[in-house]
Amino acid sequence: MRSVATLAAGTRSGASTATLSSSYAADPLRWFGAGAADISFTTPDTANYFADSRFTVGFEVNSPVNYNFNESFTTSSSLVRR
Amino acid sequence: MSQVISAKAFSGLNGAGGLIFGFGPGSESGNRTFTGLLSPGVYTLVVGASANGFSDRGPETGAANAGFAFTLDFTPSGGPSPTPEPASLLLLGTGLPAHSDCARARRVGRPVGNRRAHRASHTDGSEPSGVSCTL
Numbered sequence: 001m002r003s004v005a006t007l008a009a010g011t012r013s014g015a016s017t018a019t020l021s022s023s024y025a026a027d028p029l030r031w032f033g034a035g036a037a038d039i040s041f042t043t044p045d046t047a048n049y050f051a052d053s054r055f056t057v058g059f060e061v062n063s064p065v066n067y068n069f070n071e072s073f074t075t076s077s078s079l080v081r082r
Numbered sequence: 083m084s085q086v087i088s089a090k091a092f093s094g095l096n097g098a099g100g101l102i103f104g105f106g107p108g109s110e111s112g113n114r115t116f117t118g119l120l121s122p123g124v125y126t127l128v129v130g131a132s133a134n135g136f137s138d139r140g141p142e143t144g145a146a147n148a149g150f151a152f153t154l155d156f157t158p159s160g161g162p163s164p165t166p167e168p169a170s171l172l173l174l175g176t177g178l179p180a181h182s183d184c185a186r187a188r189r190v191g192r193p194v195g196n197r198r199a200h201r202a203s204h205t206d207g208s209e210p211s212g213v214s215c216t217l
Contacts, residue, residue, distance in 0.1 A: 029155065029156040029157070030153065030154075030155050030156075031152075031153065031154040031155075032151075032152070032153050032154075033129060033150075033151070033152050034149070034150065034151040034152075035129075035130065035131060035149065035150055036131060036148065036149040037130075037131045037132050037133040037147075037148045037149075038133055038145075038146070038147045038148075039134070039135050039144075039146050039147075040144070040145040040146075041135060041142075041143070041144050041145075042141075042142075042143045043137065043140045043141060043142060043143075044140050044141040045138070045140035045141070046137065046138045046140060047135055047136065047137045047140070047142065047144060048135070048136045049133075049134070049135045049136075049144075050132070050133070050134050050135075051132065051133045051134075052130065052132040052133075053130055053131050053132070053148075054128060054129065054130025054131070054132075055127065055128065055129045056126065057126065057127045057128075058124065058125070058126045058127075059124075059125055059126075059127070060123070060124050060125070061120045061121070061122050061123055061125065062122055063122060063158065064119060064120065064121055064122065064158075064159035065119070065120050065156045065157065065158055065159055066117070066119050066120075066156070066157045066159055067117065067118060067119075067120055067154060067156055068115070068116075068153075068155045068157075069095070069103065069115065069117070069152065069153075069154050070113070070114070070115050070152060070153050070154075071105070071113065071115075071129065071150060071151070071152040072112075072113045072150065072151045073091035073105075073106075073108075073110070073111055073114075073148070073149070073150050074091075074111045074147070074148070074149045074150075075090065075091060075109050075110070075111050075146075075147070075148045075149075076089060076111075076145075076146070076147050077087045077088055077089045077109075077133075077135075077144075077145065077146040077147070078087070078144065078146075079085060079087040079135070079137065079143075080142060080143045081139075081141070081142050082141045082142060082143060
Protein backbone atom coordinates (compact mmCIF):
# COMPACT_ATOMS: atom_id res chain seq x y z
CA MET A 1 0.00 0.00 0.00
CA ARG A 2 1.25 3.44 -0.76
CA SER A 3 -0.18 6.88 -0.38
CA VAL A 4 1.57 10.06 -1.42
CA ALA A 5 0.58 13.70 -1.17
CA THR A 6 2.75 16.58 -2.36
CA LEU A 7 2.50 20.30 -2.85
CA ALA A 8 4.89 22.62 -4.57
CA ALA A 9 6.51 25.79 -3.33
CA GLY A 10 4.70 28.90 -4.32
CA THR A 11 1.24 27.75 -3.35
CA ARG A 12 -0.57 29.96 -0.93
CA SER A 13 -3.01 27.67 0.81
CA GLY A 14 -4.35 24.20 0.28
CA ALA A 15 -4.14 20.56 1.18
CA SER A 16 -3.57 17.20 -0.41
CA THR A 17 -4.36 13.93 1.34
CA ALA A 18 -4.17 10.25 0.49
CA THR A 19 -5.74 7.53 2.61
CA LEU A 20 -5.94 3.75 2.43
CA SER A 21 -7.58 0.92 4.34
CA SER A 22 -7.70 -2.78 3.64
CA SER A 23 -8.63 -6.13 5.08
CA TYR A 24 -8.06 -9.71 4.08
CA ALA A 25 -6.71 -11.30 7.26
CA ALA A 26 -10.14 -12.47 8.43
CA ASP A 27 -10.74 -14.44 5.26
CA PRO A 28 -7.83 -14.94 2.88
CA LEU A 29 -10.28 -15.69 0.06
CA ARG A 30 -12.04 -12.34 0.42
CA TRP A 31 -10.14 -9.09 0.06
CA PHE A 32 -11.37 -5.58 0.58
CA GLY A 33 -9.69 -2.23 -0.02
CA ALA A 34 -10.60 1.42 -0.13
CA GLY A 35 -8.68 4.60 -0.67
CA ALA A 36 -8.92 8.24 -1.66
CA ALA A 37 -6.78 11.01 -3.07
CA ASP A 38 -7.94 14.56 -2.51
CA ILE A 39 -6.53 18.00 -3.17
CA SER A 40 -7.89 21.49 -2.68
CA PHE A 41 -6.31 24.88 -2.99
CA THR A 42 -6.86 28.57 -3.21
CA THR A 43 -4.08 30.59 -4.74
CA PRO A 44 -3.52 34.13 -5.96
CA ASP A 45 -0.99 33.01 -8.55
CA THR A 46 0.45 29.45 -8.77
CA ALA A 47 -0.76 26.09 -7.50
CA ASN A 48 0.70 22.62 -7.92
CA TYR A 49 -0.85 19.80 -5.91
CA PHE A 50 -0.77 16.05 -6.29
CA ALA A 51 -2.16 13.11 -4.30
CA ASP A 52 -1.93 9.40 -5.10
CA SER A 53 -3.34 6.42 -3.21
CA ARG A 54 -2.86 2.85 -4.39
CA PHE A 55 -2.73 -0.82 -3.49
CA THR A 56 -0.08 -3.01 -5.05
CA VAL A 57 -0.54 -6.61 -3.93
CA GLY A 58 1.50 -9.55 -5.16
CA PHE A 59 0.11 -13.02 -4.56
CA GLU A 60 0.55 -16.61 -5.68
CA VAL A 61 -2.16 -19.03 -6.73
CA ASN A 62 -1.36 -22.67 -5.97
CA SER A 63 -4.47 -24.29 -7.45
CA PRO A 64 -7.05 -22.98 -9.95
CA VAL A 65 -9.47 -20.44 -8.46
CA ASN A 66 -12.33 -18.38 -9.80
CA TYR A 67 -12.17 -14.68 -9.02
CA ASN A 68 -14.82 -11.99 -8.80
CA PHE A 69 -13.47 -8.45 -8.70
CA ASN A 70 -15.86 -5.57 -8.01
CA GLU A 71 -14.72 -1.97 -7.97
CA SER A 72 -16.39 1.37 -7.42
CA PHE A 73 -14.77 4.63 -8.46
CA THR A 74 -15.84 8.18 -7.72
CA THR A 75 -14.12 11.21 -9.19
CA SER A 76 -14.80 14.93 -9.28
CA SER A 77 -12.86 18.08 -10.00
CA SER A 78 -13.40 21.79 -10.26
CA LEU A 79 -11.35 24.87 -10.99
CA VAL A 80 -12.86 28.31 -10.51
CA ARG A 81 -11.25 31.61 -11.40
CA ARG A 82 -11.82 34.16 -8.66
CA MET B 83 -0.33 30.32 -18.58
CA SER B 84 -1.74 26.84 -18.10
CA GLN B 85 -4.02 24.87 -15.85
CA VAL B 86 -4.74 21.24 -15.15
CA ILE B 87 -7.21 19.73 -12.74
CA SER B 88 -7.90 16.01 -12.74
CA ALA B 89 -9.12 13.12 -10.60
CA LYS B 90 -8.51 9.62 -11.92
CA ALA B 91 -8.83 6.02 -10.80
CA PHE B 92 -7.30 2.83 -12.10
CA SER B 93 -7.12 -0.90 -11.50
CA GLY B 94 -5.41 -3.88 -13.03
CA LEU B 95 -4.50 -7.50 -12.48
CA ASN B 96 -1.33 -8.77 -14.11
CA GLY B 97 -0.09 -12.32 -14.46
CA ALA B 98 2.81 -14.00 -16.20
CA GLY B 99 1.02 -13.64 -19.53
CA GLY B 100 0.38 -9.92 -19.11
CA LEU B 101 -2.72 -7.91 -18.27
CA ILE B 102 -5.72 -10.04 -17.22
CA PHE B 103 -8.08 -7.15 -16.62
CA GLY B 104 -7.74 -3.45 -16.11
CA PHE B 105 -9.31 -0.03 -16.18
CA GLY B 106 -7.97 3.45 -16.64
CA PRO B 107 -6.52 5.68 -15.53
CA GLY B 108 -9.86 7.27 -16.19
CA SER B 109 -12.00 10.03 -14.75
CA GLU B 110 -15.29 8.15 -15.13
CA SER B 111 -17.12 7.35 -11.92
CA GLY B 112 -18.89 4.00 -11.82
CA ASN B 113 -18.89 0.35 -10.89
CA ARG B 114 -17.16 -2.46 -12.72
CA THR B 115 -16.95 -6.20 -12.33
CA PHE B 116 -14.38 -8.59 -13.68
CA THR B 117 -14.64 -12.36 -13.31
CA GLY B 118 -12.59 -15.28 -14.52
CA LEU B 119 -10.35 -18.18 -13.66
CA LEU B 120 -6.79 -17.92 -12.37
CA SER B 121 -4.47 -20.80 -13.01
CA PRO B 122 -1.53 -21.47 -10.68
CA GLY B 123 1.03 -18.69 -10.88
CA VAL B 124 2.11 -15.31 -9.54
CA TYR B 125 -0.11 -12.24 -9.90
CA THR B 126 -0.06 -8.55 -9.05
CA LEU B 127 -3.16 -6.51 -8.27
CA VAL B 128 -3.04 -2.72 -8.43
CA VAL B 129 -5.95 -0.47 -7.50
CA GLY B 130 -5.64 3.25 -6.91
CA ALA B 131 -6.66 6.82 -7.44
CA SER B 132 -4.87 10.10 -8.00
CA ALA B 133 -5.72 13.78 -7.93
CA ASN B 134 -3.69 16.52 -9.57
CA GLY B 135 -4.01 20.24 -9.80
CA PHE B 136 -1.80 22.81 -11.43
CA SER B 137 -2.36 26.40 -12.35
CA ASP B 138 -0.17 29.40 -12.93
CA ARG B 139 -2.81 31.80 -14.08
CA GLY B 140 -4.26 32.61 -10.60
CA PRO B 141 -6.13 33.70 -8.68
CA GLU B 142 -8.07 30.43 -8.57
CA THR B 143 -9.74 27.92 -6.33
CA GLY B 144 -9.53 24.27 -7.25
CA ALA B 145 -10.38 20.85 -5.89
CA ALA B 146 -10.09 17.28 -7.12
CA ASN B 147 -11.25 14.13 -5.36
CA ALA B 148 -10.82 10.52 -6.42
CA GLY B 149 -11.92 7.52 -4.35
CA PHE B 150 -12.17 3.80 -4.83
CA ALA B 151 -13.35 0.68 -3.09
CA PHE B 152 -13.04 -2.89 -4.22
CA THR B 153 -13.66 -6.49 -3.21
CA LEU B 154 -11.85 -9.47 -4.62
CA ASP B 155 -13.35 -12.88 -3.87
CA PHE B 156 -11.78 -16.22 -4.66
CA THR B 157 -13.53 -19.57 -4.86
CA PRO B 158 -11.78 -22.85 -5.58
CA SER B 159 -12.37 -23.91 -9.16
CA GLY B 160 -15.14 -26.49 -9.33
CA GLY B 161 -16.67 -25.50 -6.00
CA PRO B 162 -17.86 -27.92 -3.34
CA SER B 163 -18.19 -31.51 -4.57
CA PRO B 164 -21.73 -32.97 -4.28
CA THR B 165 -20.24 -36.47 -4.15
CA PRO B 166 -19.57 -37.74 -0.60
CA GLU B 167 -15.93 -38.39 -0.02
CA PRO B 168 -14.72 -41.62 1.64
CA ALA B 169 -14.55 -39.93 5.04
CA SER B 170 -18.19 -38.83 4.73
CA LEU B 171 -19.29 -42.30 3.71
CA LEU B 172 -17.58 -43.70 6.77
CA LEU B 173 -19.49 -41.29 9.00
CA LEU B 174 -22.77 -42.27 7.37
CA GLY B 175 -21.89 -45.91 7.84
CA THR B 176 -21.34 -45.48 11.56
CA GLY B 177 -24.40 -43.30 11.96
CA LEU B 178 -26.87 -45.81 10.57
CA PRO B 179 -26.19 -48.58 13.13
CA ALA B 180 -26.43 -45.98 15.90
CA HIS B 181 -29.80 -44.85 14.63
CA SER B 182 -31.09 -48.40 14.29
CA ASP B 183 -29.73 -49.19 17.73
CA CYS B 184 -31.67 -46.27 19.18
CA ALA B 185 -34.79 -47.31 17.27
CA ARG B 186 -34.43 -50.83 18.59
CA ALA B 187 -34.04 -49.43 22.08
CA ARG B 188 -37.30 -47.56 21.66
CA ARG B 189 -39.04 -50.70 20.40
CA VAL B 190 -37.92 -52.88 23.28
CA GLY B 191 -38.84 -50.24 25.85
CA ARG B 192 -35.35 -49.62 27.15
CA PRO B 193 -34.93 -46.32 29.08
CA VAL B 194 -33.52 -44.46 26.08
CA GLY B 195 -34.52 -41.08 27.52
CA ASN B 196 -31.68 -41.49 29.98
CA ARG B 197 -28.60 -40.79 27.89
CA ARG B 198 -26.22 -41.78 30.66
CA ALA B 199 -27.85 -45.17 31.00
CA HIS B 200 -27.88 -45.61 27.24
CA ARG B 201 -24.17 -44.83 26.92
CA ALA B 202 -23.38 -47.18 29.79
CA SER B 203 -25.16 -49.97 27.96
CA HIS B 204 -22.81 -49.42 25.03
CA THR B 205 -19.65 -49.57 27.08
CA ASP B 206 -20.34 -52.87 28.80
CA GLY B 207 -19.83 -54.78 25.59
CA SER B 208 -23.45 -55.88 25.33
CA GLU B 209 -24.28 -53.60 22.36
CA PRO B 210 -22.71 -53.60 18.91
CA SER B 211 -22.26 -49.81 18.51
CA GLY B 212 -20.09 -47.39 20.44
CA VAL B 213 -21.86 -44.36 19.00
CA SER B 214 -24.18 -42.46 21.29
CA CYS B 215 -27.33 -40.92 19.95
CA THR B 216 -29.27 -37.85 21.00
CA LEU B 217 -32.82 -38.71 21.91
